[in-house]
Amino acid sequence: MTTGKLVCILFAVASSHFLIVTSLRLLSGDHYCDRTHLPSTESLRSDQFTVLINGYSESRIRILQTVTGVYASSPSVAAVVVLWGNPNTPSETLVELSHNLSISSPGDAPISVIRQPSSSLNARFLPRPWISTRAVLICDDDIEVDSKSIQFAFNIWKSRSNNPEQLVGLFARSHELDLTSRSWIYTVHPDRYSILLTKFMFMKTEYLYHYSCAGGESMAEARSIVDEMRNCEDILMNFVAANKTGVGPVLVGAKSVRDWGDARNDGGRRRQRRELTVAGEVSVGLSSRKKGHRKNRGDCIKEFHRVLGKMPLRYSYGKMVDSIGEQGLCEKNGKLVFCDQQLSN
Template sequence: MTTGQLIFIFLAVASSRLCMVFSLRPLSGDHHCNREKLPSQKALRTDQFTVLINGYSESRIPILHTVTGIYSSSPSVAAVVVLWGNPKTPIKTLVQLAHNLSISSPGDAPISVIRQPSSSLNTRFLPRPWISTRAVLICDDDIEIGPKSNEFAFNIWRNNPEQLVGLFARSHEIDLTSRTWIYTVHPDRYSILLTKFMLMKTEYLYRYSCEGGESMANARLIVDAMRNCEDILMNFVAANKTGVGPVLFGAKRVRDWGDARNEGGRELTAAEEVAVGLSSRKKDHRKRRGDCIREFHRVLGKMALRYSYGKMVDSVGEQGLCEKGGKLVLCDQQFFK
């Protein structure tokens, strides 16, 4: 058994916070697309969702304690799983992380840490036989959202179960000068939701990873080559199935610890980029994501992305908060991922 095949789980027993169960078992990386090893859609529960947090940098472990605790406290969350994508992180560190997250969690939903079978961003969307819910939340390790907003998002998804539901929206567009697709942001429309927070049907994990034949295999290779754009490709997958765009919602409070607009934010060096996360954020980031849209269109044979308009809100207010002068204030809306 290799270190890349280990799964670490600490489960808190509801009757006692002092009684812990620790298990270590293989992660069957070779059978993700075997339908016989996956639960049927009818068997998946609809009253809760599973949280899949992308983890990579040990420097963000303190934030993980806060983020996982909030999700674990939500009554609609069945389980919280940190998918660790850094192959260089020692086993001892992950075991300790799983232990600490479990014993410090204020909620009832179990928290686990899994080392991914590879560092590919595509592994965020692998089907998992242990997912017991019809909905999954794909999110980053530096996004902190309040429990009430989690419940609000889940209620929106239950009314729109075929669509992606999220907090951070972007758009595709044709550049008339170069006659090519570009990645941008519009004040009145959007067609792409980011995996900073993306709630969706569990079935889409299988569609992304296992269906689509050679064209989807080539699209996933583009994600690996760019070390980016897995979120854009998932938007292609969902829009191709539904024929409509995603659903954007507003939250009362969202803390984006990775936002460069935070006071003291600066351009990361190449080494720091690798240390903090998998997704490439070079200066040509926007152009590269436009290149992804163009290449996905080419290999998939159609432009599946569809525009949506408006935002679902439970009250008036912006969702972006940044630290300035020691206080949390609304971020400048001009800068985007």
């Protein structure tokens, strides 16, 4: 090998490493709320969406490789970005993660890892100058959704009139006024919902700016409540969206979802794909949580109502389903099976 070729190879390797490290840099110096640094709404493309995955635990890195691969394989995905919020994770670990996700991706959409400027949960909603799409999918690092259901949810988001404003997602909860205590509570209803979780939620990219930069002192105080509680950023985003739309969110059904973070998982041996329903997954999911969790979430609703001066949350009913792909689960001989198998021998 000649000296010239060796120099070129070393330069290429160094450049590649530099690009990866640069993508992991701290972004604290960026002016997130400066409109001049953000693309205009008119320039954002509507035929694709950007996936923003909230990452924190190094124990879920293996799951991330699967989850990001599913998103990157979709022709409707412009980019997949893991927003890493754990300040204690070594940069070397994130460099390796970024490299592995990129080289192992089965799709064409680029995958990158960006270290968040802080561990605040509010950081997942910072407006980003590199987002080129009108919609973003906010999701967690432990939720695996089949590709057809991802596309179905995106199609529903696009179909919400000529200017889609409503949140669209898979996991629903509700607020309610407790008449005994005369205070807001966080709960679930079998027939209505008013809150979508950021486990999997489509929304307008513009809402990132409204959450992080608009609303003056009231929203600043609401964001400080999120930091104090270390919770409820999803509820606050629902407040933001409902305040803009005056209507509730849209729940969609999925053919299959694997929630790797669900407390009902048994060491990986009994992780099962299950159907999402308002009366099914939601009620079981809440019952698996400690009561303190629900109380804290109710306190967030109460505090957001107080500091913002209004209750914008509105109820929605039912859910949008893919009539061909979706099946319910029914009981047969003491086991849960797809309902269309119930009558088979």
